[in-house]
Amino acid sequence: MKIPDLIADQLGPIVDEWVEFARTRVPLSHGFTHEELADHAKVLLQAIAADLRQTEDPDAKYDKSQGNAPGNSPDITRTARDHAAQRFRQGFPFDGLVSEFRALRASVSRRWARQIEQHPGRAHVEELTRLDEAMDQALSESASFYARKVDDSRNxxxxxxxxxxxxxxxxxxxxxxxxxxxxxxxxxxxxxxxxxxxxxxxxxxxxxDILDFTQTTFGVTLPISPAPADMGVIARTIAAEITTVLPDARVEVSLEGDLGGRWDAGRIGQMISNLLANAAQHGDPSQPVHVRIRGDGDEVSVRVENKGTPISPEAQRTIFLPLRQAPAAQGELRAGSSGLGLGLYITREIAQAHGGSIEVASERDLTTFLVRLPRVRPAFAGRRPGPGA
The missing domain is CATH 1.20.5 (Single alpha-helices involved in coiled-coils or other helix-helix interfaces)
Incomplete structure (x- = not known):
């Protein structure tokens, strides 16, 4: 059995292995489905198999091995770039993207080695070399495109x-x-x-915002200084500030239960301010923004609700990722917002630095952001996994 035939025969298991590896490269909170993680794996493998079936003369082999055939295998190039664009939108780190190709190569090679272990030969070596060249092309195109996306975002x-x-x-x-x-x-x-x-x-x-963004993109958790605080007092203070700057805005705050804990009051205020600014910016101006604070056991929750046009499911997937949303127009800026499109990203970072979480739900005409915070920050909170975690 040749490698293209092996790929066609074991395409499903290879893609499943790709998905399981991809899950280890993003936080569990991302909640991607099998289809989202499988992404372009099937199409890419089929393009590689088609490339391996083609006959190559010695000159073509040499040019390909040296990377001197820019028009070579356009299907591999297109799929690899599409994959990089998708992984960028999904928030995959660059090293996670690169390691996916390493794992994919190993998956195919390992299966191929089992097929030929009894009768290895020169033809097998050449076929494996062509697989490596095709994988290298896909990796190079994908990595280059991802790097350009990063540069574009930075600019x-x-x-x-x-x-x-x-x-x-x-x-x-x-x-x-x-x-x-x-x-x-x-x-x-x-x-x-x-x-x-x-x-x-x-x-x-x-x-x-720019300093917080720069710090967290270098893998450093937002610094916090937890101290005894009351979430209700923080929420009422921020609501008063928002309505002072925006007299036409209506913010209704409701409190329930014991709202005491140990948090960085400044950061928590920043978090609530970002959520209120987002609600004021995108919500129906004729309807009030509701802030519901509730203490329950070892946890305090902050729920911010606004009426208005719902957020699409696709946008909800990336709403907490930096530079994935269009910035607000100059006339749309609201109190508490820098206008750089980083507010919700920093809000998530603040929640995670306290050992908490944030989620969004949006359907019909109601959008809700829910933050859950432990009363006391766990010892492991805010630790970022290493590249291989």
Whole structure:
């Protein structure tokens, strides 16, 4: 049996093995289905099998081995790039993507070795070499495309930061100039002071979000300083801040049970502020945002609900991943939001740093974000698995 025939004969088990390996490369909280993790495995294996069936002359073999055949096996190239794009959207780390191909190669090679162990020969070595070349091509195309996606995201983030900082900086400069021209403040100067305060708060939020994002993407857990705190007090304080900046917004807070625990009050406030800003930005402005805090046993939950257009199931899959959502337009910015599209990602990081979790549910006209936090942070909370975990 040749390798292409083996792939066709054992395609199902090979894909299943690919899926089980892929599960070890993402957190269990991602909850991907078998079909989502199988992704392009079947199509890629079929493209590799088709490539191996083709006859190659010596020159073509040499060019392929050196990577000098850019038009070689377009089906492998297209599928490998599609796979990289899908894994990027799913939040797979780069080393997880690379290790998938290593595992796939090993899966096919191991099965092939069992078939030929009784009668190995030169033809078998050449066939295995062609398999390695096809796998290398798929890996190279996939890794290169993934790296470009990362670069594009980084450039987008820097561009957004530069663009969005320019407006509040201009407001600060003009307002400061106005104040310098007179000694006694009038109504216009008071409004200028208010604009300075609002713009500086937005800039501070941008800087904080970008620093948090940079830190967590380097694999470092958000630093927290747990201390005795009351979740109800934090929630009411943040709700008051939001409604002060947005007088037309309505935030209704309900409290139930014992709401005491040990948390970083500043980070928890940031988390609730991000959730309220998200609800205010995307919810129906004619309906109130509900914040329901409930203490139950060793856990306190924070539930933020808003009416409005539901979030699609596909968007829910990536809603907590950084730079996967389009940033808000300038006119759509709400209190507590930096406008960089990092709020929900940082919210998840804050919850996980406290040993908690966050989930989203959205159907019909109701969207709910639910955060569950232990009253006391577990000793293992916030530890990030290594590349092979």
């Amino acid at each position: 987008l983030l820097l561009g957004m930061l530069g663009h969005d900082l320019r407006t509040p900086l201009g407001v600060v400069q003009m307002s400061a100039t106005t104040l310098l021209r007179t000694d006694t403040p009038d109504d216009a100067q008071t409004r200028a002071v208010a604009r300075i305060l609002t713009s500086s708060q937005r800039m501070a939020a941008m800087v904080k």
